[in-house]
Amino acid sequence: MAEPHSLKTDIKVFLAVPEANLREILVYLLKAWEYNVVLIQEGQDMAELARQENPNLIIIDAAFEHKQGLKVCRRLKDDFLTSYIPTIVLIDKRQLRRDLLSIEQGVDDYLIKPPDPIDLEIRIVLALRSAAHHFNANALTKLPGNKLIEKELIQRMEAGQDFSFHYIDIDNFKSYNDKYGHLRGDRVIIETAQIISQCVKENGAAEDFVGHIGGDDFVVVTEPLRSENVASAVIDRFDARSGDFYTREDRQNGFIVACDRSGKVTNIPLMSLSIAIVNNTSDNPLNLLEITDIAAELKKYLKGQKGSNYMVNRRVLDKGMTGRKRDVRSEPLRH
Template identity: 25%
Template sequence: MEAEKTLLDHLLLHPQGASISDIAIASGHTRATVAKYLERMKAQGKVEYRDVGKSKLWTSSQSHKKILVAEDDAPIRRLISVILGKENYGIIEAADGEEALEKVSEEMPDLILLDVMMPKMNGYEVCDRLKKNALTRKIPIIMLTAKREMTDKVHGVKAGADDYMTKPFEPAELRVRVKAFLDKEVKERHPITNLPRIPYALPLLQKGHGEMYLLSLQNLDQYKRLYGHAKTNEAVRLIAQIIVHCAERISAKGVVVHDEGNNFLLSLQKDSAEAAIKEIQEEFDSTLLFLYEKHYESLDLKRKLVFVGEESARQEKYLLLDLSVRKLQKEDVATMAALTRALQGGR
């Protein structure tokens, strides 16, 4: 129906979520009409929501690429949103460098359009920070500038920028550049954590001379039933950050990759591997209370359960998230490499 399409189009342009009031204003429908359609679309699996205080933020369940537009000039942000919005991308906006870093942490975009001259933190510094972080270094960054000097391009390259566009730019050129990067990156990175996927990191892992570990995130389906899709993705990102930060802090040459089954494959230096794994497990355990903040009083950490419901007779119980750890042998890695080659058709 046309009304449903209008609502979905609005949500696709606001991947961070929109309230019923925002959707009503944008679509021209009453709040009651919007609420009715959203509830029906939720039952069909087309939309979902998360609670924020006393209100709900609705998001689309459809998969779409998210693009962060970090630009202090509001008319240019709007222009880029219009140009790329026609391609069904979800547009996230930031007006300064600090906000850009916050949006990347919250949303994990698939691509960033980053203005050079911004308040609070310039684009070069933002780019440099993102490229030094294992969770964000693979996000393609296209720098935007009003300058044409070669020195600006050199600065961008040194900071780690993947491409450069001079303002004003042609809409068609912007669309082509963005599509080229998104088509290239989509298979190489995990869509939630932005970590390399196992098939694309195995050659790097096999060259390492350290120890290999497989960390598996357990009971994620039960967490999703309890908190929904969006919050589950947030939990996975947070756990990935714990793993990466501990691995990099303790094992300088550590490598972390992520597969579709929510397993993390780690290559760690031999002399620091045990310490890194121990810290990851301790950090994970201490984070559980935060992940279950709405039900922390109902947690049973010994039995690894959370109880939901007011009356004990009617309470539901869910298994808590858990992180299992297994040390891999060389033959395990060889088997994984052979399986990967088979899945890729022998390439």
């Protein structure tokens, strides 16, 4: 039942078990199966650690944090930054009967303590497979990928919700990646994902959504009234951080010498953000294709501007040509 070892060495498992004997056995088993085990101690903030380290799986004892393990699970599932992480709870039979509803709402699977090693190994493999298939998370940032982004938009449209769709793109990322290498490029992607996620948490609503299309393209879905605050916060934080990605010389120059997309050696400006914002409201509903078309048009315009900017589409007027031919009326740029 075990997965090939070459696929498991990078799988990080958070283990939160207060009972020493059980913890020792589980650590032995997990390491024998070649998982990367991270022990979480009583008093540590599990939710914050999960946000920072993005584990592939969490195994938590219901007795963790003075028998508050199920509440910790609920917190993880309520936070979009950690909701995708599969969680297995270890619980005794008496607590299982008492807290069955909480278990159903807050965890992905459970095992009666002490777990049978074969059962545990099977549950771990199935949880990891299910997470990879169901959530379709981006492998680098662990944010929801294209399928979940599409699902989120369709659900909001079918429910008749007003929302703002943010298409976020890192300008000049390809040139940076070519010059500094893929490892440095991955670092930029990961930190940008963290910046976006944190800004949405601080400035958005609890139901907001953050996704990663792939490469240097991200998506935010938030409330229209919060959209500009979110965009401004993301830009401010990215601009404050982006200079640290470069050498001192490039930072002082304000550009890097690299090949542009046509292969010509030229001075490429430092990275910035373009954020195209499309408002979808009940008095002017759009379909999925229209939302993406308008976002692409706004993005194309923004890419020609200097520095980090966002543009908000507030009104869309039918030009009478086809359902997709719309005239984008947007707010002024924000520098």
